[in-house]
Amino acid sequence: MREITLNRANRIINAAFAEGKKRELKPLAVVVLDAGGHVKAVQRQDGASMLRFEVASGKAYGALALGVGSRWLHNQAAERPHFLEGLSGVSGDRVVPVPGGVLVRDGRGALLGAVGISGDSSDNDEACAIAGIEVAGFTPQAE
Template identity: 45%
Template structure:
């Protein structure tokens, strides 16, 4: 199982469509394969400078830790020293805010999507919309 370019582009396009429907701030969306390689990326006009880096850190964090960044953020609240150490070890390439969502197919992690630009909650909802559009509903793929 692998993440196709077509699926990654669908995720990106649908996530941005969801953002516009929600009147979200301009977003950056990145889709990584299971090895952390970029498959698709888009940055909306007006998205601020670091949005790409934050989106990538969300996706990499989800991949590297094996869970969505919403879950990681909750875990970090109870074990700040450990998660601070993780951030240092990975050179800051991890973000503890919702919007980094694993992509699974038949229970196997095949990649991750990272979104940054609005609230973490909005970023995450846009990621879910992208996955659903690509037939990769996160609720049914765990």
């Protein structure tokens, strides 16, 4: 399997929401992108603010851009902020370099897509992405 089917994308989203509920987080937007960075499924919970889809997408897109979790991008900020700005520029302003964008891999490590979450703290967003990916039977890469 080299693809996240829609069924399993929805399972990722539901599991991420369950994790958010368990942790009593604020309303979340969860985005699943395919390996080419294109939207497969999105759900934004009631009460999540206006641009949460765009932020969540930007985390997932940034992860796919370089083949790492978006926490890796975040960790570049202290020493190489200009790299993040350059990356954002050449991506067409599609990258949000903070935790919460997590790669989805299959059991053999093949890249299938990415999950991005926004709504609570970046750390909590990331925890829900990881949980959602694992519950759906995939392997997460957060950095």
